[in-house]
Amino acid sequence: MVQITFKQNPVTLPGREVKVGDQAPGFTVLANDLSPVTLEDSAGKIRLISVVPSLDTGVCSLQTKRFEKEAASFGENVEVLTISADLPFAQKRWVQENGIEGIATLSDHRDLSFGEAYGLSMMELRLLARSIFVIDEKDKVTYVEYVPEGTDHPDYDKAIDAVKALTN
Template sequence: MTQITFKDSPITLLGEQVTEGTTAPDFSVLANDLSVRTLADFEGKKKLINVVPSLDTGVCDQQTRRFNEEASGIDNAVVITISADLPFAQKRWCAAHGLDNVVTLSDHKDLAFGTAYGVVMEELRLLARSVFVLDTDNKVVYTEVVSEGTNHPDYDKALDALKSI
């Protein structure tokens, strides 16, 4: 099991870590309208999966905004933000910030995404701050699990990986 920190406290990550060069595992999460979404719903798109502990925090808010703003000009790309927030909270966050086109998905129900990608923080039942970039065939071309959960990811590396597909 991989270990990171959150506010300098050790955190254990559950699930199998996704690695570059492998095919991304499927997942089942909830959209804001409570419909089930899977990786197949984004078939044929370049994907930047933006994983945050909670949209209601400063770093998660900034991370989600930055990835969506900077990836918006990348042809055939989608930014998918996944957290363990309730779908209702995600919908409220999007509405409060005027972000109608942001894809937010909830892993709250059974942590299927977090377990499949190895980013469930066991002690907090939240997802670890991380980024996964997948090509149009769901091959993993970039991964980052941020070692300290309150730090920002490497935006430039993730966006460069998305642009290079």
């Protein structure tokens, strides 16, 4: 089981840890218009899933902007998804205020489907733990990073390299 802290305090992450080589667990999250989005909706594509506690915080905002900046260089067969437990309305506002166009922001607020499937729901906070997943066209997990301290940045370069390794 993954052990992380948030602001140096240990948090409980129920569920199982997703590892490289696993088949990506299915999930249902909400788009900013409240429509359901599943893993199957991007079947046949490479997915970089960037998980943040809340878009309205500094590190989460920077993480989302960094992957949006990189998305254009990945090619058409790559989808970048940012998932948080923020309300879809808050995500939509943040996207509009920050001019985000190249990635999808998705909400796991309703039932924490993604958080439970990927072992990311911080029980004490009802937020998702910061993490990165790269999933190939056949739904195999090829890269995982559970960030040990929730207020730290992920290793952007390793995640980007993992996507590029699948597109070459």
